[in-house]
Amino acid sequence: MDDTERVAKTEVLLRQVALAITHRGREHLADFNITPPQFAALLELMKNGEITMGELCQKLFLACSTVTDLIHRMEKSGFVERFKDSKDRRVIRLRVLPAGVEVYEDVIRTRKAYLASVLKNLKELEQEQLIVSLEQLHALMKPQE
């Protein structure tokens, strides 16, 4: 394979793998009371702590009107809550509630069980090579994020 062929091959594979991850992810979420965009929001809130609505919109690359709507439904489900910043009462922050942590843990557990069933088809060395390759890819794609 030359450079051009490797790029073309990698482009197709990344698209296929991202799609497979998305589809498997949706299947796993279907068993829980949370939609894929809501789960993406939950992941950001778990990772970044008590961020503002504006920060969440940026991290999700979504319009704030969409995110407001989405957070509203997550509040109804008892996954998150809005609260006023103690230093600046005009700023609204978001925090994850216990029911949100629980659904997060359930989903991650389901995903890990699925991945364990997938990875057992690979040799230990292949599993480790996969991790190395994904780490390299993530490190290279991340900086511009």
Next chain:
Amino acid sequence: MDDTERVAKTEVLLRQVALAITHRGREHLADFNITPPQFAALLELMKNGEITMGELCQKLFLACSTVTDLIHRMEKSGFVERFKDSKDRRVIRLRVLPAGVEVYEDVIRTRKAYLASVLKNLKELEQEQLIVSLEQLHALMKPQE
């Protein structure tokens, strides 16, 4: 690393890589007159030829009301058209129009240019190992699709 650690590590990396692909994909689409879900629909139509609306909903894992809306906007942009099946006039099929093919080609060109700039940071052997790992992963995640 033991089995559990490898699964946990792979789960996080896949999530991060899928997110990075999604974010980069959105950035690339921002330069074109097409949204991420519309582009996902376009990819399915390019891959599967003249499928029905129902088939497209299934392939996209989306509610048909969402897909109908999305296709409506793509028709307005001149990317696709609906037509009646020649054998069964009650069945509506979809086809990609030249403007749709053009936007598809432009987006893929942008993605390949980006990936070429990413991959040039890896040694040739690392690039090939990435391809092998992605192929293994795709083969293992695909069957249940």
